[in-house]
Amino acid sequence: MSDHTITRSRLSLTRPLLTALLVLAALFFIFPFYWILTGAFKIQNVAVAYPPEWFPLAPTVQNFIDLFKNPVPRWTFNSFAVAAGEMLGVCIVASMAGYALAKKSFPGRNLIFILFVSAMALPKQVILVPLFTMLADFGWINTYRGLILPAIGWPFGVFLMKQFAQTIPSELMEAAKMDGCGELRMFGTIMLPMLKPAIGALAIFTFVGGWNDYFSQLIMIRSTLMMTLPLGVATLQGEYTTPYGVLMAGAAIASLPMIAIFVLFQKAFTQGITMGAVK
């Protein structure tokens, strides 16, 4: 990598103007988070002060105290439970299916894959009404089951794992097969380790997606105690007033876990993303 950098830097996109633009754009992206974090510590009329107060001059934790009058720990737990449940389910189911679709030949393979891929383009909301009525028939509304299991049916994971699995050389498996290695062992001892980075990426994708799946949660969750963190934060908006400070405090708490996860796993994350899509 590093020996390329010297020559590449001559590719004259490094003019100061462009760098300035880049930095400006970055500031633009960071700003909302700065505003959330500082807003969380401002008292209400400062949070909406005009001209704006760029930094909380009289920081307060009152917003957090008010926020925690709601069952925030429970909301956080719910968010984690739902996101982790989806993550686990998707990873198991998708890696098995991806492996079969990429590395095995059987009748209907292409048909099944096309079915998966074409469903991927569909916005979830399109099926939400019938899905909802179905889950209501099961009695799954307002349960973890109702939130987690439908997400496992979503075909993106299968698509991703198939793309990854394809890049793994088949020779390895053929060799194993000749040694009389059975299907399950082949999957467990050869495929899974090779798929690890892919599973890691899919895990994070699914976790983040589950955490942020506002629409499904809005519809599927009934009771205050079952709410997820983003949903709970959204409901803090009143019909007649907006408690900005408390909303910001909630927004900060709802965002931080995701940011932490991303920063901690950035390497696995980027590796995973790129390995599948870039061939």
Added chain:
Amino acid sequence: MSTAALHAPRRRKPWREWLASYLFLLPALGFFLLFVVYPMGKGIYISFFDYSLSDFDYVGLDNYRNLLRDDVFFKSMRNTLLLVLVTVPAVIAFSLFVAMSIYKMRAFGRSFFRAVFYLPAVSSVVSITVVWASIYHPNYGLLNYVTGLFGAEPVAWLGDTRTALLSIIAVLVTTSVGQPIILYVASLGNIPASYIEAAQIDRATPWVIFRKIIWPMLMPTNLYIIVITTINTFQCFAIIQLLTSGGPMYSTSTVMYGVYEQAFKLGHFGVASAMGVMLAIVIGIISFIQFKYFGSDVEY
């Protein structure tokens, strides 16, 4: 696609291999059929009914007929397509710009910028929208404050048909560029340096290098990014619901938002399902075009 799979050894009886494959597929397929395919079918079924609260009456194609006569639906469809047509190129242009600027940086700089531009995509969309609502506020919004410093008149960003959709798109773009940037950085890194060096020796301008060498090599990545961004854009819901509720004058109403409004706000599940079916058809057509047009050399 790996061709090795097609030449897999056929020494054993194929049905064993088939059985194993189906068993590996079974869980995914089961979930998929139960939670995606079946509701899809049921959605189509419901769309032929007047299904609201306690009623469930067969009405044939009435829901569709009414939609085709409904200005608001057409406006929503137009907005939906506009959203895709503007957002997707904007995301590509912006991510490519960022990726080109950072892919040759040192590891630290690269990760730093990648992380910064990924932030909005990973953090809760509700959080992001809360901030943007206050930035766009017509009376004490930050944006008006900043433009005011330059002497501009305050604008009701979300309250004006000329700016509302663009304001939504701006937020949507910030939440959509994270993954494309990562992908582009990786793709650019995979372009053999010798290609570019050779062109530089031939005194090719940066633009020509980009057009003739870099861009063609990015095509597979482009397709992938177009597909995921299009899907992501069609699914844009929370931003619209929390920022404009589809207004003003339906200028930010999308089909997605319409489905939500009809089904869950008004309880017209039949109409909502018909809207969903029509949206699915449109998406199908668009995906088909995308694959045909960009995907000719990429096989899935």
Added chain:
Amino acid sequence: MAAIRNKLGAVIGAGLVLTMLAGCSGNSNSNGATPSGSAGSAAGASGTASAEAKPVEITWWNFPNYQALDGEVGKYEKQIIAAFNGKYPNIKVNLEMITFDGGPEKLNVAIATNSAPDVIYDAPGRIVDWGKKGLLAPLNDMVTDEVKSDISDAFWKQSSVGDQIYMYPINTAPFLMAVNKTVFEKIGALDLLPLDKPDRTWTLAEYEKALQAVKEKAPDVIPSGFFAKSQAGDQGTRAYIANLGVSRFLSEDNGKVAINTDNAAKALDWIVKGSKDGLVVSGAASLAAADVNDLFLQGKLAFTLNYSAVLKAQNVPNKKVPFEEVLLPFPTLDGSEPKLEPYVGGMAIFDNDSAEKVEAAKKLVDFVANDEVWGKKNIIQTGGLSVRNSVTGLYGDDSEYKYSELARKFITDPPTVADGYADIRTFWFPELQRALLGASTGKEALDAFAEKANKAIADAKAKAGK
């Protein structure tokens, strides 16, 4: 050998999925058992009606009708239930708090999927609609003659479909405007407010004068509010235009739209012009009712449109700048008496095919509304007035409550009982947006609204007649 392994793979694969399923369901069961409101009980409530034995379980969904006790949503409701159980230990009440934000959606889907609650504390807008669709149990048998005559007919009209009573009315308050009196004190213009009249009525001309004074002498305060982002709080814009333009929103029989008069159009044009002249908040098309009240609570807005004694009480903790707010009726073009839409809150019972549940629910409704100790207490907790004529003076000498009681004489029947009301509302704010953005005149906007809303009313009537 390979075949066995294949099968083994399948079994383990399936096992993985099963354990996962079990894990998930186990998880939800253990959590569902928490005291307040669980999925199981909500869903089960509608399905099984087999419990012949005494104990009955009912589900009560409540909007935040009561001010949260110690800032904890649902705490007050739990106290009511505890007191109720003191009297009726055999009736288990599962409480679920819903929000104004997502609650209506949840009710819609719950009803469509046969998982409605047993009891709901809501307003006529939705309740009457459910009543028309035959989803509710009539409450006529629990209304005593004494109560019947103690509540004015306007309230009964709003709570009923034909002669069937579907909502047991409990608390009320006329929707009014409010002014930041402190601003007027500061600019020495108190005389511009109609506060010397006991009924505080005034004309558009007087109102405009007051707005001008704010604009000139207090440039950092926006004179008046308006909003059209969404349907939330639309009774404010509805009543504002109807009063300014001395017009009814719907005809007397709620059969068609009546707001598209020349006077009302003039009023809307006046608002649009005011937003350009700095008399009305700018960007109203993207402001929600909550945004406007926020401006008011921050002391940045002199007049707000959506206020009541209830909101005044609820807003005490949200007020971050000290100022005194005073309730006012809407001004009218010709100085005629204002017509105020009341907020009415009451309870309704869903007919979930279980006579026992309906009976138990009626006991709860009766307790909430009429218990000797809790009846009054509950009303005070809503911050509203009692619908009962005989119950007054709940709040001692508070001048704004006294005024609210006086303003009850201006109460008119709101359009909430009209057929197709839910659809009518969805056409209102987009037309306001059109006028505000200059895409149409006030008259064009109101006519367009009338056309769409009339069609919705006709459709709803046709459907009801089927």
